Amino acid sequence: MNAGPGGFRGAPLTKALVMVSVSTSIIVQAASKASRRRRNAIVDSFIHAVSFKHPGELLFGALLTYYFRLLERQMGTSKYSAYALISCGIGYAFEAGLTATAAHRTSATGLYPLLFANMVAFFLEVPSLQRFSVMGFSLSDKAFIYLAAMQLLISNAQQSAVSAAAGLVAGVVYHSGFLGLRKLKLPKIVEDLFLASVGRILGGATQPQQIFVTPASNQGIGGAGSGFGVGSGPIPTRPRTMPPIEPSDEAVQQLVDMGFDAGRARQALRAANNNVEVALQSLL
Helix, strand or coil, X not given: CCCCCCCCCCCHHHHHHHHHHHHHHHHHHHHHHHCCCCCCHHHHHHHHHHCCCCHHHHHHHHHHHHHCHHHHHHHCHHHHHHHHHHHHHHHHHHHHHHXXXXXXXXXXXXXXXXXXXXXXXXXXXCCCCCEEEECCEEEECCHHHHHHHHHHHCCCHHHHHHHHHHHHHHHHHHHCCHHHHHHCCCCHHHHHHHHHCHHHHHCCCCCCCCCCCCCHXXXXXXXXXXXXXXXXXXXXXXXXXXXXXXXXXXXXXXXXXXXXXXXXXXXXXHHCCCCHHHHHHHHC
16 A cells, blocks of 8 residues: 655654664664573563564564655644654553453554554555555555554564554554644653754654545545455545645655756646645655
């Protein structure tokens, strides 16, 4: 499924998560074979939060983390950062409580809570763009992401199930609007500090972008295009009664950076209601 322009443009936090998770996982997996020395609690907590224990988990975890850059582009870096912190806080707290009371007292390590909280956002807010048929079953392009998440879910037996459940609970709590969590963003001073330091390396924070158009006819239980492949017919881009959206400078610049003429890019975005993905398809 297409997640917009390739690379980490417009998703510096996702870039940081992928870099930290992949590098830490490789180091920890290599070190665990060579040494069994105990680490202090802070290091253990950090490793538990970001590193995947097995190569298979790392592969699917990194792929899903990279794919979910579309959520950062859609929300904007400030809101996505707050969302990630809230989801991880709720997820790890629920995970700790679950492992403390259950017979199985261990959970999987890595970005499970954030990834499965993202699955809730993906289910509710990301529309399917294409449909296809397999052995008579109608599926959407979202099925590939669900399959990758399922593979990650079963990769470490009960441990990954506990961590995934914690992430799903975190995602549901966040999207339920509990205590106004969805309205929270990073404080301006924290965002400015990020831009002045790490943001210079990672590409800087971004404002929300219209990555997908949410069709009114596709909103029901489960939100925009949430289905696992049920339904039929093409998805309309926008109700005809709504006026066209004037292309944003950020969307135009994205297409210009891909090598397209600014005039053609603006015209394509105007026809696509500022949807970068649809405009890109018309330019190719």
